[in-house]
Amino acid sequence: MTHLLEVAGVTRRFGGITAVDQVSFTVGEGSARAVIGPNGAGKTTLLDLITGFTAPDEGTVLLDGEDITGVAPHRLPQRGLMRTFQSARLVPLLTVRENVMLGAHRFTRSRFLSDGLRLPRARREERALRARTAELLDFLGLTPFADRPAADLPAGAQRLVEVARGLSGGPRILLLDEPAAGLDDTETAELADALSAVHAGGIALVLIEHNIDLVMKVSDRVLVLDAGGVLADGPPEEVRRDPAVIEAYLGAAT
Template sequence: MSVLEVSDIGISFGGLVAVDGVSFAVEPGEVFSIIGPNGAGKTTLFNLVTGIYRPQRGSVALDGETITGLSPYLLVRRGMARTFQNLQIFFRMTALENVMVGCHLAERSSLLADLLGLPSVSRQNRITRTAALALLERVGLAAYADRPAGSLSYGVLKRLEIARALAANPRLLLLDEPAAGCNAVETETLDALICAIARDGVAVVLIEHDMKLVMKISNRVLVLAQGRRLAEGPPQSVRNDPAVIAAYLGDHGSREADRAQH
């Protein structure tokens, strides 16, 4: 069974059709990339899948159960997590504290226990801290645990966001331009991290403009243009599709994609 099934989904804003009848499915452990020119509807599609927007047509299913229009917090509880194109980091908190925030779904203490300062709260905080440290280790940031997030580089913050998303123990992880603003070394680190997450059985869906990264790590690629599906398939077939080259990749992007295969 597919982890994620999107069927004929669409939405308009005023007279503008932002996403027009898009369908796709993602399997466990798969890296599924969504590419296309600016304004193609990629982030809008993410917002429809993750409950930020309610679709005007079509449906979304997670593990075979319809979740269309559910609020984002309910989707997180059901196994979906995402990061955003613009960093959503608590800059005055440490890296560890940022990840601990993401662990709240697994916590068993109550508001009353927190107010009364019961021993169960201290026990839960220790459990949460241990879990957050393990997640920082998983993304290669254990050494930054006690550093204020505001002092960290952009590439490190991108991995920190992924660690916090993983704190929800998702089966489906959506990444909105994880490599944007990263240098070559940071992108290579993200490449390895995303592949490792997928090897653990998590389905990864990403929006990305770095064609070298997309073609290197993706199992399948969906190309959007003007809110519609232009092409879908393995990276090799997508990068050689004349319609994709004309609408998005162009000569430069095609060469970048070609280099990723070697």
């Protein structure tokens, strides 16, 4: 069986510190995998290894059975893998709508000349892109902000714009680095509903998150990292009851 994403024995050292230590896991087509752990457990470094921002010292990353270890990050959206970041990486002076549209660049075939001359293909692509963007803005409750500069939005709304931009690329798998950071309880609940709908629509998710309620609602399996290594891996409720996980991470959250 070929998994959509397979991470096999990835390790990354920084000087004498092993940030990620022989981590392996798989993500099936349309499934949702959460990665949790205390601060400094290696979660974001793991995403960096998967998405080519950092090269592993050992191990491989496969996407649909193809080795993508070390592939440049800008090439991965063409293969159906998109990622968000802990801090929203938006273009501040562009509107929310324009920021979301940037995520769909892999779908546009028109080039500078046809765009400048407003040739039919360029016009068709722009109409389709605007329609898709409008759907995503509505889906994430961002329509009221569509024509405002991204810099004018509160931090929580900027996080949702980052998620919308990730979805605009039509990914098969979306990796999210703490998408609920900066969101209040209402915004987090809305995000959980949106990600559950994304998951139900067949897009696979890899979710790094500290909000356990969000993790429990969205994920099929949970991988727990501690000091760079795998502490536990299993269904959410099973992991939540694991004594080692409780001691290392969950504590009073359970």
